[in-house]
Amino acid sequence: MLNVQLNSFWSHELLPKVTSFRVLDQFIACVALFISYSLWRRCFSRLSGPNGEPLPPGPSPKFIIGNLTDIPYVDHWKTFANWRREFGPIVHVRAFGTSLIAISNLKYFNELFDKRGAIYSERPVFTMAGELMSMDQVTTWMSYTKSLRTHRKVDLQALKPEAVQKYHKLQEFAAAIYLQSIAEDPLNFHHTLRRMAAKVVVAIIYGQPLTADDGYLKHAAEIMDMLNTAVQPGRYLVDLLPFLKNVPAWLPLTGFLEEGKLGRKKLMQFIYDPIEQVEREIEDGTALSSIAADLLKELPQESTEESETLKEAITFAVGTLYGAGEETTFATIAIFILAMALNPEVQSRAQEEIDRVIGHSRLPEIDDRDSLPYVTALVTELLRWLPSVRSGIPRRLLKDDVYEGVYLPKDSMICPNIWSITQDPELYESPETLNPERFMGPKESQAIDPGTYVFGFGRRVCPGRYLALNTIFAFVSAILATYTISKSVDEEGRETSLDRITFHESIVAYPGTFPCKFNLRSEIARANFERKLAEGITY
Numbered sequence: 023m024l025n026v027q028l029n030s031f032w033s034h035e036l037l038p039k040v041t042s043f044r045v046l047d048q049f050i051a052c053v054a055l056f057i058s059y060s061l062w063r064r065c066f067s068r069l070s071g072p073n074g075e076p077l078p079p080g081p082s083p084k085f086i087i088g089n090l091t092d093i094p095y096v097d098h099w100k101t102f103a104n105w106r107r108e109f110g111p112i113v114h115v116r117a118f119g120t121s122l123i124a125i126s127n128l129k130y131f132n133e134l135f136d137k138r139g140a141i142y143s144e145r146p147v148f149t150m151a152g153e154l155m156s157m158d159q160v161t162t163w164m165s166y167t168k169s170l171r172t173h174r175k176v177d178l179q180a181l182k183p184e185a186v187q188k189y190h191k192l193q194e195f196a197a198a199i200y201l202q203s204i205a206e207d208p209l210n211f212h213h214t215l216r217r218m219a220a221k222v223v224v225a226i227i228y229g230q231p232l233t234a235d236d237g238y239l240k241h242a243a244e245i246m247d248m249l250n251t252a253v254q255p256g257r258y259l260v261d262l263l264p265f266l267k268n269v270p271a272w273l274p275l276t277g278f279l280e281e282g283k284l285g286r287k288k289l290m291q292f293i294y295d296p297i298e299q300v301e302r303e304i305e306d307g308t309a310l311s312s313i314a315a316d317l318l319k320e321l322p323q324e325s326t327e328e329s330e331t332l333k334e335a336i337t338f339a340v341g342t343l344y345g346a347g348e349e350t351t352f353a354t355i356a357i358f359i360l361a362m363a364l365n366p367e368v369q370s371r372a373q374e375e376i377d378r379v380i381g382h383s384r385l386p387e388i389d390d391r392d393s394l395p396y397v398t399a400l401v402t403e404l405l406r407w408l409p410s411v412r413s414g415i416p417r418r419l420l421k422d423d424v425y426e427g428v429y430l431p432k433d434s435m436i437c438p439n440i441w442s443i444t445q446d447p448e449l450y451e452s453p454e455t456l457n458p459e460r461f462m463g464p465k466e467s468q469a470i471d472p473g474t475y476v477f478g479f480g481r482r483v484c485p486g487r488y489l490a491l492n493t494i495f496a497f498v499s500a501i502l503a504t505y506t507i508s509k510s511v512d513e514e515g516r517e518t519s520l521d522r523i524t525f526h527e528s529i530v531a532y533p534g535t536f537p538c539k540f541n542l543r544s545e546i547a548r549a550n551f552e553r554k555l556a557e558g559i560t561y
């Protein structure tokens with residue numbers, strides 16, 4: 023408890039919980055240390071660029087604490103959008119010598135993250151989650167090192183468009199299981215979607231059958247919770263005062279060290295256990311085709327230092343994919359269900375296209391995408407309408423830089439404000455309207471494809487985007503062919519509406535459960551998914 027209080031004292035709501043005098047003394051000592059440290063950082067922080075370029079505009083800092091109270095802890099995208107309106111596309115805030123810069127301009131994203139990728143491809147350092155819990159060994163949070171480049175090579179080989187084609191049948195089969203689960207338990211559509219989206223990822227990365235028990239998913243949920251908490255800015259004092267990681271563990275108030283150790287142990291189990299299982303399955307000839315099995319089989323028979331390094335990279339690169347791919351994919355499909363409940367005209371137009379092109383004798387397949395332009399445009403519009411990763415994954419600036427006449431200091435945390443781009447009326451007419459047609463017709467007259475930025479940029483662009491788009495298309499087209507989704511009412515009799523829905527907001531944003539109805543379109547539609555399930559799957 024004590025550790026939680028002190029480690030977390032940057033989180034405003036935890037401050038008043040410090041009660042006993044002994045704790046209070048230690049708390050005051052920490053605050054004193056903290057203030058001295060921040061004053062020291064302030065003295066050594068440059069406030070202008072090499073030729074006197076000013077820092078970007080932003081909310082005025084306060085004495086000692088700087089912009090501490092301005093920095094958002096939740097819903098970053100909302101604050102970033104407000105800042106954009108007030109201060110422009112590059113906004114700077116600083117607390118205790120560390121700068122946070124929110125960028126809200128598509129051209130700037132491309133110029134900084136792509137063209138100046140050599141200095142904009144690092145991730146921020148989290149002492150607790152990264153160094154103590156070892157999260158800096160998973161692809162998403164790794165430094166841009168040789169090892170990260172090997173991870174990305176592994177990912178790109180396993181997740182390039184031609185490589186992910188072999189999972190089409192699996193993705194379509196998972197969609198059919200989902201259709202059946204809606205028929206059996208429509209009220210639970212949100213929970214079963216989360217479970218199914220997770221199972222598809224585990225089946226693809228480790229070859230676990232879709233029918234396997236939920237053991238891995240439970241373990242994964244625990245790890246994700248732990249890590250999501252650990253990366254919350256200011257959650258741990260050691261993130262602010264990194265030298266604390268070296269203090270002896272017998273000192274008071276150092277429980278975070280034990281917490282870090284335990285976190286590391288859990289993370290290592292989560293990464294190593296499933297890959298060791300795949301190795302055993304390869305040995306006894308039972309391994310199903312999967313990213314892990316395919317990569318391990320390609321390793322040279324003889325163990326060398328090089329092959330062991332590659333195997334380690336495969337273990338961690340594959341171990342990252344679940345966390346990176348499950349919640350994001352689920353979020354987009356959940357947003358689709360919500361969008362259909364709120365936009366019946368869009369839904370009936372998409373259904374009309376499926377009925378006309380595919381007919382009624384089977385479910386749509388991923389390979390039908392090119393003949394279903396409206397449904398394809400709908401998927402693109404979903405990425406824009408309510409993007410699931412609204413403020414990207416932050417970067418850390420490796421060197422001082424000057425851009426558009428302002429000074430961007432080394433080590434700043436750079437946040438791409440994806441949300442503001444998707445809602446920019448200059449790029450998208452009536453951005454709040456779900457309108458797939460903006461992505462139809464001649465290429466030159468179409469709006470900017472959000473797929474070019476919602477998956478990130480440059481050297482760190484999301485390697486799982488092709489796989490994600492396939493899963494999303496499989497679920498979206500299968501649901502449209504089978505059910506008509508409509509608004510419903512909650513326990514208090516209120517109808518579904520966007521402003522009543524609570525969004526889960528972390529790095530990934532997705533709607534919490536909401537009332538909606540699934541009406542089976544016909545008995546033929548039911549027969550289609552039942553036949554698919556009866557045929558089973560080989561891949």
Ligand code: HEM
Binds near residue numbers: 410477
């Ligand atoms: C709709 C679904 C998805 C969205 C919106 C999404 C979005 C993103 C974004 C914004 C980033 C940060 C890129 C940057 O820093 O510029 C990212 C990174 C990443 N994504 Fe995805 N993603 C999705 C699905 C997936 C899937 C299905 C996988 C794998 C199975 C995946 C694997 C990764 C990995 C490994 C990274 C880290 C890359 C790095 O740091 O170098 N993602 N994703």
